[in-house]
Amino acid sequence: MRIYVCVKQVPDTAASIRVIEGKRIDERMTFIINPYDEHCLTEAAKIRDARPGSEVIAVSLGGPSARDILRSALAMGAERSLHIQSERPHDAMETARILKAAIDLDGKPDLIFTGRESIDSCGMQTMFRLGALLQIPVLSNAVDVDIQEGEAFVSTEAELGSRLQYSLSLPCIIGAGRGLNTPKYPTFPDIMKARKKEIRTLDLQDLRFEPSASSMELLELRTVAEDRTPRPIEGDPDTAVEELIRILEQEARII
C-alpha cells in the first residue's frame, strides 16, 4: 500500500503567539507537527508494518521550516517525504489543489491520512476538498481504522461516548481524531535513520493545478487575550462541589 500522510506545522500550543504587521505569526517561535498528524503517522506506520512492501510518504506545504516537520515525520516512521515549497499562505481551496497535484505527481495513493483539523486555523476543510478533487470518500475524526481487502472499516467519534461505524472503499481519506491511538514518538535511533531519508522538494510552479475560482484572503490576524485569573469557588464543601459540577457542565461543557 502507498499511504500518504499530509502534515502541517503549527505553533506550539504552549508558546505565546506574536502577530507581526497584523497579518503574520512571528515565525521565530516554536512550531510543532499538528498533533492530529502525529496520530496519522503512528496509524500509517502500523498499517504499513502489517503489509510488507507498503510505504508511508509524508507531504507538507510551506517554507524551509516545513522541512523540520517532515524530518520529524520521517523519524516517526515515514519512508520518504514531499516538501512543496511555498513562502506564501494558501487557503484550504488552494492547499487541497496543491496537495492533489503533488500526490498525482508522486504516485497513486491507496490511503491518505490527514489530521481531523489543524490546531492553528481549525478549518476542517482541506481533507474534504482534497477528497472532492480526487473523487474519493472522506471520513473525519476517526478513532479506529481497520484496513481489509480494498476496504477501510472506520469508527468515528460522533458525540462523547457514541461511535459511528463506516466502511469506505479504497482509496479514501481518513481524518485522524485524538482517540485513534497513542502517538509513538521517535527514539534516538529513529532520529538517526530519519537523517538519511529522502525529502523530495517540489516547486509550486512545477505542479500543475487549476487555480480555484474563488479564494480567501486573510485581512487581519489578532491574538485573543485569555483571562487566566483563577476564580475561587466559595462556600462549604457541598456547595463548592455543586458549583464545580455546574461549571463543568454549563461553562466548560465537559460533563
Next chain:
Amino acid sequence: MTEKYDAIIIGAGVIGAPIAYELSKMGYKTLSVDKLHDAGEGSTAASCAIVRAHYSTEDGVATAYEGMKYWLDWANYLDNVQDEKGLAKFMNTGSLLIKSQGHDWRKVKGHYDAVGVAYEEWDNKKIEKMIPVINMWEYWPVKRPEDPAFFDPPTQKLEGGLFCPEGGYVNDPALSTHNIMRAAEKYGARFKFNCEVADIRSENNKAKGITLKDGTQFDADIVVNAAGPHSFKVNQMAQGVFETCNIKTQALRHEVMHCPSPEGYDYLNDGYHISDGDVGCYYRPEVGNMFLIGSEDPDCDPQVWPDPDAFYAGEGGPGESKELSKAQWKAQCYRLGRRVESLQVPEQPRGVVDLYDCSDDWIPVYDKSDMDGFYMAIGTSGNQYKNAPVVGRMMAELIDAVEKGLDHDQNPYQYELKYLKGRTFDMGFYSRKREINYNSSFSVNG
C-alpha cells in the same frame, strides 16, 4: 509609623527563608519581603531541587553532605511545625555520578573520602544491570545536534560511576520553602508578600532599612540580600555595595526538560538521580514517569543573560523568554537519547524555564558587604538548593558574629558544621572579595 525590625531579609525563596528561620531562633525580630505572593514561588519553584554530594571542592562536598542530613531529618529541622500545605518530601533515590571527562570525578572521589561521604564504585555492568535502559558508551565531547559529529557512532565505553545511596531530590521545592516559613513564624518571623523593594536606605554607610515600590518603609539595622536572580539589582540599590564586590552576579536563563520515560521502564519509582557529564546532562525522576533533564552547561551551548524583570514580564524572543526553545529541547533530549536509546522524544517541548542567580565562578557569595549591616546570600548559580538549610544557619551565625564586632574580612568566620562533627568551614571561601575560584566547575555542578 515605620515598622522597625532587627533584620529584613529581601527574598522569601529557599535561601532567604532559612536565614529568617535561623535568625528568629537566635532571637532576632525578622521581616522577610518578597515581590511574589508566597514563599518559594520565584526561581525556587522552578528548581530541580536535587540533593547530591558531588562538588568540585572539598568544602562544597562537605556543605552538600551536611545539607543532605537536614533533608533526611526534615520534620526535626522544622521543629515539627505544622504546615497546612503538608511537608515536602525528600525522595532518597540514590545518586550516580558517571565517571567521564565531563566531571573531574577523581577529585570528587577524593573529596568523598575526605568528608566521609558514603559511596560505592559501580562498574558499567552494575550500572547497566541497575538501570536497564542505559548504555555506557562514551559520547564525549558534548555536542549540539546541529553538529553532524553529534551523530557519530561511539567507539569506547565509560568507566562506571560513583553511586551515593544518599541523594535524590525534594518533590516540591516551593512547598519546602513554605515549610521553612511556617517554622520561622513559630519563632516570630514576619513575612510580607507582593512587596517589591525599590531602595536600600543607609546613613553614614550603615544600613537603615528598605523602601518598597509603593513608598512603604521598613527599618532595620540589618538587611540581607537573598533576592535570587534579582540579587545584582538589589546590590545596586545599596550605595557602594555592587561596586565593591569583586565577584558579581547576573541572571542566567536555564531550560529543564520533561521527557517521558521509555515504555515499560518505571523511572519514577526505580530510577536514580544521575549526573552525566559525558552528555552534559543531569537527570532525575519527575511526576508522570518523566525524565527531568537539566543541562550541565557545556561550552557549546549558548548562554543568555536576560534582565530578570523583563524575563519574568514575559518579554524576549525565542531562546530568551520563559518559553522552552525547540533547539534546546532537542539538544538536551537527544543527548539523553544517546544514553537511553529507548527514550521517546515528543515533538512538543515540555519543561521549565527560569533564571539562575549566577556568580562569576558559579560559587555563591555568602558574606557581609562594604556597607555595615548589609549582607548577601547570592550567586547560588543553580547549585545551592540542597545547601539551603546549612546556608540559613551559616548566614545567621555570620550576621550575629559580625554585628557583635567580628572583622569577617580580616578574620573570616569559622562555621562549625552541625552534623559532620568536628568539621569547620572557613566562610572566607564565599567572600565577595575573593578572586575567581578556578577550582570551580563553572557550571551548575558548582
